[in-house]
Amino acid sequence: MTSELQENELRAFVDSVTHFFAHSSGDGADVRSAYLADLRSELPRFDYTGIIDVRGDWRGCLYFSAPRGMLSHLLLVTGEGTYSEEDHLDLVGEIANTFSGRARRELGEGLEISVPRRGRGMAIRASGTTRPFVIPLTWRGYDAVVVVDLQIR
């Protein structure tokens, strides 16, 4: 038996995205209203995606997907001296990890999170029978998404 994510629980993820960009780059992202994705089609994504699998009181996953340009810009802002493919994959996973870790502050340790899976150009479909939430954002002109595909056990 599972149930869908509630609005206040979704808020924890939105806040984690807002906090990340404000705190790590000193320049907040424009985080727009979340919407429900269509179960029948692929979920939105950009060049690179970092996925966190979730267990415990929840099941499913969340991911952050961003274009290469945004990740390169973030690497520059955070002082990283190299911009290799591996750096971009590392960063997109680390950002997904940071979002999920901060959301745990609100949702509790029942949100058991995995180490990130990272990939480029991955097609992603919903993991369960409930529609995932898509949180669109823009940072310094780059669009990206956070997708929260979770059900409560």
Add this chain to the structure above:
Amino acid sequence: MRMMIVDDSSIIRNRIAQLANHPDLPRIDIVGMARHGGEAVSLFAQHRPDIVTMDLTMPEMDGVDCIKRLVLMSDNVRILVVSALGDKRTALQALMCGAHGYLHKPFTNAELVGSLRELMKD
């Protein structure tokens, strides 16, 4: 001071290593960088660092288990957890296992330097 950095992200490892040279800090020599707890235990045995920065969510051996192992290997090691995990229970668990400080990701340069200074005070 001899320092080891434990994190599965190379970006975070490199960033901490760079900031360890900050002028507000005493001299720090990086003696090892590990991608997970198992590697950290092995490097720790070889190099015996005085201070360690420790991620918690890592493959193979997580940070809390690694802290327990390092504390058994040395009474004097000082450990700063640097983790995205934001809940109080995890922070308390890490501190009770032997960590001396806890810094949440994402962190600013000033926050990391401040946390390292605190760690090296005693």
